[in-house]
Amino acid sequence: MDRRQFIGLSASAALVAGLTSCGVRPKAVETHCGGPMKLRFYPYELQLAHTFTVSSYSRKTTPDVQVEIEYDGITGYGEASMPPYLGHTVESVCSFLSKVDLSGFRSPFLLEDIMEYLDSLSPGDSPAKAAIDIALHDLTGKLMGEPLFRIWGYNPDKSGPTTFTIGIDTPEIVRQKTEECAGLYRILKVKVGLDSDEQMINTIRSVTDLPIAVDANQGWKDRSKALDEIHWLKEKGVVLVEQPLPVDRLDDTAWLTERSPLPIVADESIQRLKDLPRIKGAFSGINIKLMKCTGLLEARKMIAYARAEGMMVMLGCMTETSCACTAAAHLSPAADFCDIDGNLLITNDLFSGMKVRDGLMVLPDSPGLGLTRL
Ligand code: MG
Numbered sequence: 001m002d003r004r005q006f007i008g009l010s011a012s013a014a015l016v017a018g019l020t021s022c023g024v025r026p027k028a029v030e031t032h033c034g035g036p037m038k039l040r041f042y043p044y045e046l047q048l049a050h051t052f053t054v055s056s057y058s059r060k061t062t063p064d065v066q067v068e069i070e071y072d073g074i075t076g077y078g079e080a081s082m083p084p085y086l087g088h089t090v091e092s093v094c095s096f097l098s099k100v101d102l103s104g105f106r107s108p109f110l111l112e113d114i115m116e117y118l119d120s121l122s123p124g125d126s127p128a129k130a131a132i133d134i135a136l137h138d139l140t141g142k143l144m145g146e147p148l149f150r151i152w153g154y155n156p157d158k159s160g161p162t163t164f165t166i167g168i169d170t171p172e173i174v175r176q177k178t179e180e181c182a183g184l185y186r187i188l189k190v191k192v193g194l195d196s197d198e199q200m201i202n203t204i205r206s207v208t209d210l211p212i213a214v215d216a217n218q219g220w221k222d223r224s225k226a227l228d229e230i231h232w233l234k235e236k237g238v239v240l241v242e243q244p245l246p247v248d249r250l251d252d253t254a255w256l257t258e259r260s261p262l263p264i265v266a267d268e269s270i271q272r273l274k275d276l277p278r279i280k281g282a283f284s285g286i287n288i289k290l291m292k293c294t295g296l297l298e299a300r301k302m303i304a305y306a307r308a309e310g311m312m313v314m315l316g317c318m319t320e321t322s323c324a325c326t327a328a329a330h331l332s333p334a335a336d337f338c339d340i341d342g343n344l345l346i347t348n349d350l351f352s353g354m355k356v357r358d359g360l361m362v363l364p365d366s367p368g369l370g371l372t373r374l
Pocket of ligand 1: 215287
């Protein structure tokens with residue numbers, strides 16, 4: 001490790017040690033500023049409106065790191081969100097970002113080269129890479145003076161609805177959450193995968209007949225029981241099932257997908273483009289999340305591959321600010337199904353961007369991501 005790397009790592013460690021529990025934005029660390037682009041980052045802990053429970057854990061906060069890349073007096077915003085199941089931490093993200101040296105790149109438009117360079121630094125660290133990818137896309141859109149969806153040729157009127165997610169909880173809380181959101185959304189996403197599945201669905205059905213997507217988060221273990229449950233769910237107005245079985249049960253998933261009356265979408269089973277050949281045929285579609293796949297550049301390649309294989313495209317998100325959610329939303333006209341509600345689940349958003357009106361996503365029309373800093 002050279003001196004510059006050591007200083008960068010020490011600074012990020014100090015930042016991480018003293019950071020965000022107070023909720024105040026700490027001073028950003030600036031790394032390797034020799035070239036025309038300046039990279040800055042700072043941790044920012046996301047506060048959830050409700051304790052969020054899926055089949056494997058519960059949480060009230062989510063660790064997050066905000067990234068800024070400045071070029072020619074213009075700043076692009078990016079973000080790394082680290083829900084616990086992916087194994088990334090504020091420390092690992094800051095450590096990776098401290099290593100990133102953009103001084104060898106003359107322009108933020110060299111997206112392919114920069115993302116290839118980031119992959120050369122480590123095989124993992126997808127959220128940190130996504131943060132840089134998102135900031136570069138915001139920056140290049142601003143430099144071109146156009147929103148990303150327009151640069152890509154997407155029709156913003158085709159953004160469509162987003163689901164709103166209801167975590168696993170007591171019937172009283174599930175009823176209350178459903179009552180709060182039923183009039184605001186056109187489709188709900190419900191976490192299942194525990195013994196309470198039937199109770200969860202029946203509780204929601206006592207409030208609303210909105211269509212429901214369910215996410216088992218690998219929580220079902222028996223393929224025959226899973227198939228029975230999917231038939232029951234279909235009768236209850238469920239339209240899609242996400243990650244029913246554990247990641248290592250690909251053959252059983254293929255068996256289930258072949259027989260299922262509902263589409264089966266991969267989430268934990270698919271991270272990046274290179275995973276797609278392995279899982280095609282076992283699922284009806286894929287859930288693309290920027291934090292898993294290193295950002296917008298790779299997400300667009302995954303959409304193209306999935307389309308070529310006749311697979312459904314779902315866009316998801318983590319608990320995130322409007323920065324990363326808006327980035328994902330710019331891809332929404334190219335997707336079949338969107339679950340981009342992470343910014344709606346937190347109480348300390350840093351940006352205003354994509355909005356949900358009458359259940360439909362509305363993309364901002366200003367350049368880049370189109371964010372306004374709050
Ligand atoms: Mg999921």
